[in-house]
Amino acid sequence: MVPELEKATVHMKSPEHVRRVISALRKEGPDKLQVVSDFDMTLSRFGFNGRRCPTSHNILDNSQVISEEGRKKLKDLLHYYYPIEIDPNRTMEEKRPLMVEWWTRAHGLLLQQKILKRDIAKIVEESEVMLRDGVNTFFDQLHQHNIPLFIFSAGVGDILEEVLRQAKVFHPNVNVMSNYMDFDDKGVLRQFKEPLIHTYNKNGSVLEKTDHFQQLSSRTNIILLGDSMGDLSMADGVANVENILTIGFLNDKVDEQRGKYRDAYDVVLEKDETLDVVNGILCYILGDLN
């Protein structure tokens, strides 16, 4: 069916369930399909040559527009809160207030840096951001078949969109919901727009701010891509889901999180820096139409 599902990085709690859902997605065709995806560490790489790749926040934190003092404070926040974010022994309920704290303090520090709208393109150009291998095939296949892609990110929307633009994949079928910067009339960052989106509130609580899914009510088949347990609720806004295939990128603390990810995601990709499996599934679903 899908040769890529034989990859060593692929783990499925129920291969039969996965085959059943993929067959249904193929049978019912692209007009009923929509894709909902996280961005950081899902469409962007987790690591390369043994080093971590930047999230959209990192791209800002590491850029020239941040003062040395600001960079140190942002890095201190990352070192304190990121272990909490991925701590397998704490519940999402325990983590939520701490994630609000992290994002609020980080955004507060960024507001002190007087970041200019006109500098965003250069910040991204000079960054070490890397999208996963196969990302062009992924975006182009969805665009070619007019399949909506909703990117739901707790990162920085302005940075994320610029990454997509520079990668030439920001096609008309792509919509983004993220933390966006609000600039004053001189183009200086003055606040972040509401609602604040963090790793563990990508769900109905913020989706009510958008009518995105209402406009796609006929598309009741979903492919969901994420790297965090919090990403599993990203499609909560879709009414009457008929079929959903969830694909989880397990990048960090693999051994400690393997069981939880396999229980939660239909397909788990362990330490896979590509979109091969996702593209293989899409190719099968769209097969005769390609």
Ligand SMILES: Nc1nc2c(ncn2[C@@H]2O[C@H](COP(=O)(O)O)[C@@H](O)[C@H]2O)c(=O)[nH]1
């Ligand atoms: N370097 C920093 N990384 C941060 C910060 N706040 C959040 N994050 C990371 O971003 C992702 C969320 O993005 P998503 O697209 O995956 O939803 C999250 O996993 C955090 O690790 C920060 O201030 N600095």
Ligand SMILES: [Mg+2]
């Ligand atoms: Mg992510």
